Amino acid sequence: EVQLVESGGGLVQPGGSLSLSCAVSGFTVSSNYMSWVRQAPGKGLEWVSVIYSGGSTYYADSVKGRFTISRDNSKNTLYLQMNSLRADDTAVYYCARVGGVSVAFDIWGQGTLVTVSS
Amino acid sequence: DIVMTQSPDSLAVSLGERATINCKSSQSVLYSSNNKNYLAWYQQKPGQPPKLLIYWASTRESGVPDRFSGSGSGTDFTLTISSLQAEDVAVYYCQQYYSTPQMYTFGQGTKLEIK
Numbered sequence: 366e367v368q369l370v371e372s373g374g375g376l377v378q379p380g381g382s383l384s385l386s387c388a389v390s391g392f393t394v395s396s397n398y399m400s401w402v403r404q405a406p407g408k409g410l411e412w413v414s415v416i417y418s419g420g421s422t423y424y425a426d427s428v429k430g431r432f433t434i435s436r437d438n439s440k441n442t443l444y445l446q447m448n449s450l451r452a453d454d455t456a457v458y459y460c461a462r463v464g465g466v467s468v469a470f471d472i473w474g475q476g477t478l479v480t481v482s483s
Numbered sequence: 484d485i486v487m488t489q490s491p492d493s494l495a496v497s498l499g500e501r502a503t504i505n506c507k508s509s510q511s512v513l514y515s516s517n518n519k520n521y522l523a524w525y526q527q528k529p530g531q532p533p534k535l536l537i538y539w540a541s542t543r544e545s546g547v548p549d550r551f552s553g554s555g556s557g558t559d560f561t562l563t564i565s566s567l568q569a570e571d572v573a574v575y576y577c578q579q580y581y582s583t584p585q586m587y588t589f590g591q592g593t594k595l596e597i598k
Contacts, residue, residue, distance in 0.1 A: 400587070402533075402587075409576065409589055409590075409591050409592045410525075410527075410533065410576055410578075410589040410592075411589065412586065412587040412588070412589070415583075415587070423583075425586065459532050459533075461532075464535070464538070467523070467535065467538035467539070467542070467544065468521070468538070468580055468583075469523035469535055469538040469578065469580060470523075470525075470533070470535060470578075470587075471535045471538075471544065473532035473533055473534070474532065475531075475532055476532055
């Protein structure tokens, strides 16, 4: 069964750090483009970052220099390291696969909530 | 950056009637080399992650009911639900993936309700 399960969310103070994980089953992370998308409470969707199968990484301007996307091929897991967190980073963070045929986000996890507050 | 603008922001349609949601991009998302529009539609129900409905502007994802259809090209796109069902109540988002990898831009969303 194809499944993405995020973990690692929680409450963190402004300026703090948090690491999110996305455990994948049913396909190989390293063979696919994988992405993080976030959704602030009551708001729309915002793309955050993508890692290509070849290892190239890209970020939205809003998180560039603060967030790092990575993967562990042996664990078939995607990560998002978030540093220098701000209140406007508060959101549900989803991991998603970029489909090989559609090139859109065809499989999504259930999301993990990150709250940045003092 | 490509900006995606949806209209309307919210929509109320009677059961069995047609629902139409529009999406306009600030520049063309039609890739001339393969004649594909890099435009997708997603459905998000409360408390759930988004679900891919349509890609390449008009191709239905596997398992999506055929009452959902996508049309348009270049900068103007439409998602149509031909006969609204109760389970279609959701927020719908368009997304461009033309300007990847720099940005996968979403529209602001359209909330669809039952009249």
